[in-house]
Amino acid sequence: MTLSDLPTPALILDVAKLRRNVRRMADAVRRNGVALRPHMKTAKSIDVARIALAGQAGGIAMSTLREAEYFAGHGIRDIQYAVSIVPDKLARVAQIQKTGARITLITDNVGVARAIAAKGAELGATFHVLIEVDCSEGRSGVLPGSEDVLTIGRILHDSPNTELAGIMTHAGHSYRCRGLAEVEAMAETERAAAVAAANRLRAAGLPCGTVSVGSTPTALYARSLTGVTEARPGVYMFGDMFQAQIDSCSVGDLAVSVLAAVTSHRREFDRLLVDAGALALSKDRSTEFVANDIGFGLVTDIDGKPFQPQLAVARVYQEHGQVQGGTGVPFDAMPVGSRVRILPNHVCMTAAMYDRYHVVDSESGDARKVIAEWTRANGW
Numbered sequence: 128m129t130l131s132d133l134p135t136p137a138l139i140l141d142v143a144k145l146r147r148n149v150r151r152m153a154d155a156v157r158r159n160g161v162a163l164r165p166h167m168k169t170a171k172s173i174d175v176a177r178i179a180l181a182g183q184a185g186g187i188a189m190s191t192l193r194e195a196e197y198f199a200g201h202g203i204r205d206i207q208y209a210v211s212i213v214p215d216k217l218a219r220v221a222q223i224q225k226t227g228a229r230i231t232l233i234t235d236n237v238g239v240a241r242a243i244a245a246k247g248a249e250l251g252a253t254f255h256v257l258i259e260v261d262c263s264e265g266r267s268g269v270l271p272g273s274e275d276v277l278t279i280g281r282i283l284h285d286s287p288n289t290e291l292a293g294i295m296t297h298a299g300h301s302y303r304c305r306g307l308a309e310v311e312a313m314a315e316t317e318r319a320a321a322v323a324a325a326n327r328l329r330a331a332g333l334p335c336g337t338v339s340v341g342s343t344p345t346a347l348y349a350r351s352l353t354g355v356t357e358a359r360p361g362v363y364m365f366g367d368m369f370q371a372q373i374d375s376c377s378v379g380d381l382a383v384s385v386l387a388a389v390t391s392h393r394r395e396f397d398r399l400l401v402d403a404g405a406l407a408l409s410k411d412r413s414t415e416f417v418a419n420d421i422g423f424g425l426v427t428d429i430d431g432k433p434f435q436p437q438l439a440v441a442r443v444y445q446e447h448g449q450v451q452g453g454t455g456v457p458f459d460a461m462p463v464g465s466r467v468r469i470l471p472n473h474v475c476m477t478a479a480m481y482d483r484y485h486v487v488d489s490e491s492g493d494a495r496k497v498i499a500e501w502t503r504a505n506g507w
């Protein structure tokens with residue numbers, strides 16, 4: 128099977144680029160002397176996790192219990208569920224732990240901490256819990272200086288069925304940084320918030336083994352992670368057009384693309400259509416906020432080379448993607464039925480539309496040959 132034979136649309140993963148991206152992040156995190164805990168929310172694949180974990184002793188992070196079941200089922204033993212837990216999910220967590228995996232939960236809520244302790248007693252389970260602090264993104268988390276840090280810490284430490292595992296935070300607002308200096312400053316804000324909360328726990332006589340931080344930009348560019356024990360980036364494995372524009376990677380590093388077929392020419396409007404619309408690309412528009420807005424994806428030829436001048440999917444319908452460029456579409460190079468690849472705006476959202484990757488290796492003798500199919504654990 129080659130890229131010319133696959134049914135379209137299809138999700139393509141270039142394993143050579145994946146390996147390079149993984150090495151780059153592993154080197155960056157190692158330089159700062161902390162463990163790398165790859166966040167598998169983007170890749171949702173055991174094959175990708177094995178590459179991301181190569182040479183690392185640590186575990187993974189993930190964002191759904193479906194992923195936890197899947198990765199535990201594939202033998203991963205150290206799993207951080209990096210989305211606030213709610214009590215209704217605890218029975219399922221206990222069930223996964225019975226298979227031998229240790230699931231670390233997160234909470235930013237005093238009532239939930241009490242409910243975890245109660246549910247642990249009811250189920251005869253031990254739950255390991257990190258306190259989430261807000262390092263100024265304003266999403267989830269308690270403020271590092273708040274009384275809640277200590278209240279949650281005491282509840283978790285005092286209950287026989289819970290372990291206070293430490294502190295975690297996530298600088299998701301690093302995506303708003305522009306330029307290295309801003310990302311470095313954000314990484315320091317993230318580090319300082321986590322370490323401040325950890326120090327408050329310790330000063331109160333409470334344990335704090337784990338201090339977990341990380342987004343792709345801050346993990347790559349942090350100048351110091353003193354006091355931190357692990358970094359938890361995820362999207363770096365693949366990269367996307369948004370990450371390329373905030374300098375987390377370059378367009379040439381993007382490991383995931385959507386293979387699509389040209390379905391119509393509309394020469395009178397200087398546009399063409401492909402069979403990759405909203406359901407194949409997602410409707411994420413994150414590049415709207417960076418210098419080069421590529422709509423719903425950047426169009427390349429079948430070998431991944433962007434057209435010059437640039438072509439983008441400017442509009443999506445359910446199954447139609449409308450391609451246009453500022454200075455004219457090269458219709459003769461793109462006959463109806465020919466194939467293109469589309470580099471996604473936000474790869475986490477695009478990949479979630481597919482149940483598998485078709486794997487190619489751009490460093491092999493035949494970069495169009497599909498060498499494997501890797502499944503994904505979608506859903507919740």
Ligand SMILES: Cc1ncc(COP(=O)(O)O)c(C=O)c1O
Pocket residue numbers: 166168209210296297299341342343344359360361362363
């Ligand atoms: C809690 C948490 N940790 C880590 C990450 C990974 O960040 P990134 O995708 O920038 O690598 C995310 C991403 O959403 C997250 O929500």
